[in-house]
Amino acid sequence: MKENNLEKIAKVLDLPSELFTKGAKIEINGNTEMILDGCKGILNYDDTNLKISTGNGTIDIIGSELYVKSFLDQNMLISGYIKALELNY
């Protein structure tokens, strides 16, 4: 994936990339909880596989007993046993 100009400037000026990056911000606590900021929508929902759109790509979460604990305004809290993450950009 190509970097846009803003991302290039941020890199040169050593600024935090999250200020200009369009993609989602992912935070994982252990392997049981994941906070996803920048979620545009659910593409596929299963208790073993969760496919989420981030606007410029998709995120595949593979695990077991997965469920969405909360979903509001592009913020998603996912619980369950997370085994793998696949980022498709």
Place this chain on the structure above:
Amino acid sequence: MLFFKLLNLMFGYLHIKISGKFPERLLNILSQNDIRLWNIKKINEVYFAIIKISDFKKLRHFVFVTKTKVKIIKKSGLPFLVYRYRARYGILIGIVVFIAMMIILNIFVWDIKVQGNTTISKQEIVSILEKNGVKTPIVKKNIDVSKLELSLKQENNIIIWTQIKIEGVILLVEIGEGKTPPKIEEIVYPSNIVSDVDGIISDIKVYSGAQMVQKGDVVYKGKLLVSGIVDAKEKESGMIFPSKATIYAITDKHLSITRNYLFNEKQQTGKYYSRYSLQFFNFSVKLYLGNKDKFTDFEKDSYIKPLTIFSYETPFALKQEITREQTQSEFKLSYELAKIICDTQFIERERILLADEDVIKRDVSYIEDENGITCNGDYKISKKIGITQNIMN
């Protein structure tokens, strides 16, 4: 999270089931429109989630657009509970009465707690507070904390600082104690020292004034011991000073106890009955019928038990009045028993009488007659004597 759970319980929430062709689309639209869903689970192509009552009302349009079906499967929270019991007025009245009682009871201070006291008793502090009009139960707004703090310090010199707080329904009094300043007895006026007892001088030390008696002299009450007029023998040219001296004298004390062989005593028969009454402030409600006493000769005892809730006193108290029947009987003691009783009473009285005395000699004798036995004690004690008298009066 607990806070949100409590909020949800208070405002109520719904467990819903989402089915149809594209339920994910509904989830995405709801998220974009600030409608929060939580605990979203998918079981057999059907979604289960939780939604707030207020948000559920906004669902209709989105359900129609996404061609899905939403069904309520469970209702939880306080609004549904209230709705279920809406016809039961008793519960509502009970809740209202409970809240009203809590509010009324919170208006008063029910108890006084004292902290930091070591030498001053709680009772002393409470009595000072009572003097200032603070007697439990009292309305909180009638308590002037700063005035109370000041009066506590003024009325007891040992208290060096105080802090009074109203914590809930308790008046918390925190005090700090200092040491009592020693009393300086400085007599600045010209004075004599005279004897306050009859006795024999055993020791005399004069610091100021003219010594009028010697060791071994017999003195009586009112006799001049030390004169403030220094040259007392030549009164016309004498100079006057405040007298200071330490004088000890040997004095007599007597104690007598008589025990008669015959005596009357009231004895309880073992029969009794109790009567209860409920007290609320100055009001009393009898919990029994009739006022007549069942016994002719009786003794009454009463106990007041304050009713408490979680160790806090309420304005209610239960008063128990026990009436015990008694009869008057005459007894005759044997000589041995009378002597034992007489001895016991004598020792007890002697202990109180001579508690602070320096006893030099002790003589105890018994006198018997047909009525009883008498125990006599004669003591010689050494004690500090002398009182100051102003010469100018």
